[in-house]
Amino acid sequence: MVPLEEARQILMKTVKPLEVVEMDLLKAVGLVLAKDIIAPRPFPPFDRSPLDGFAFRSVDTTRASAENPVKLYITETIYAGHAAKGRVEPGTAAGIATGAPIPPGADCVARFEDTRQEGQYVIIYKPFRQDENIIQAGEEIAGGELALPAGQELNPPAVATLAALGYTKVPVYRRPRVSIFSTGDELLPLGRPLLPGKIYNSNLYAIAAQVAEAGGEAVLQENAGDDEELVGKQFIKGLDMADLVISTGGVSVGKRDVVKKAMESAGAELLFWKVACKPGKPVTCGLRESRLLIGLSGNPAAATVMFTLLVRPLLRLMSGQRELYLPRVQARLAEDLPKGGKMRSFIRAVVRWQDGYVAWPVGKKGRGMLKSLAEGNALIDIPEKHGFVKTGDSIEVLLL
Ligand SMILES: Nc1nc2c(c(=O)[nH]1)N[C@H]1C(S)=C(S)[C@@H](COP(=O)(O)OP(=O)(O)OC[C@H]3O[C@@H](n4cnc5c(N)ncnc54)[C@H](O)[C@@H]3O)O[C@H]1N2
Ligand code: MOO
Secondary structure, three states, X not given: OEOHHHHHHHHHOOOOXXXXXXXXXXXXXXXXXXXXXXXXXXXXXXOEOOOOEEEEOHHHHOOOOOXXXXXXXXXXXXXXXXXXXXXXXXXXXXXXXXXXXXXXXXXXXXXXXXXXXXXXXXXXXXXXXXXXXXXXXXXXXXXXXXXXXXXXXXXXXXXXXXXXXXXXXXXXXXOOEXXXXXXXXXXXXXOOOOOOOOEEOHHHXXXXXXXXXXXXXXXXXXXXXXXXXXXXXXXXXXXXXXXXEEEEOOOOOOOOOOHHHHHHHOOOXXXXXXXXXXXXXXXEEEEEOOEEEEEEOOOHHHHHHHHHHHHHHHHHHHOOOOOOOOOXXXXXXXXXXXXXXXXXXXXXXXXXXXXXXXXXXXXXXOOOOHHHHHHOOEEEEEOOOOOOOOOOOEEEEEEO
């Protein structure tokens, strides 16, 4: 049995960011840039107006005041997406829309509300500075400047930045592929009628959903039952299709808990069996041809929590993410926890802000309360050898 942090270290040493692929911009959402993006052109590409108003020469307004306004002749109106027809000459102005290019000759813009129009003339009541109300070409990103650094996650604004610069494909670390199979004779695939003593294979879906949420791509394999040989075969087959393989169930001490033996007979080196925390303690990890086999518990809550603690950081590292672990904050406990205990434990909770973070434990009555897992947005981390933990106690939580 190894402490959680040691288990993580053992696993993290075996993986690294995956290959770089060129991917369509929208398919790359959530993935991580593998190279610096240097702007091939400035953004915005031309000087433009941030307002609806008039563009003119600032020198024409040097003496303008409320008492002695300046009258400029309006030659044209420039709309966004269209170039000016002519130059703004002394004594003239061009109507201009937000986003339209500044016409040659003009060096400032007045907004409509600060002017008055009299027929073909616009009246200006104050002096304007050179460059007043003008967005310069390259004001956001200069040509040749670092637009986005390698390591940047492609969140929506990053996608927008790349689109603004004209990129249709981007270099990203590819998604980790994760093969998943369950063990256990009691499991039925969805779509079959439920039989006595059987349950549907919900862990397969829970883990596939967690893989997707962590930026990976899940490959579903068939249930291996409680058959050691079949479990071993599924591990080997899984490695043919994926970067790592996850099984669920069969890791405890029962006669039919065959995962550990199956990993070994499939030729894997056993890295550890059991991590010193609950739920999910009996998790079993092996390495075969430099790739990981991870046997999560069958207990749905245990599998989900151990995925979050052990597998999610691996997938993030493989995807090139820099932030690998969940944020950890201090919170006040809103209710007594039912029992003390020796082992470090993670308890699903709802955390809200009420003059500081407050944590309400959910599903504390049982280990496998699936429904309560769906409610929570955090995990309370109760250290080992803790006694009773009471309302108001300061505790650490991981924000999911
Ligand atoms: N004598 C002992 N028994 C157990 C111990 C122990 O130390 N001594 N540890 C307990 C703990 S803690 C856990 S956690 C579980 C781990 O068991 P397994 O990983 O071997 O899980 P299974 O026995 O296969 O299943 C547990 C439970 O979950 C249901 N299950 C299994 N797979 C799925 C699935 N794909 N989808 C939905 N539900 C699933 C299964 O039917 C069982 O009810 O061992 C304790 N026992
Ligand atoms: O380790 Mo088991 O996961 O407590 O339910």
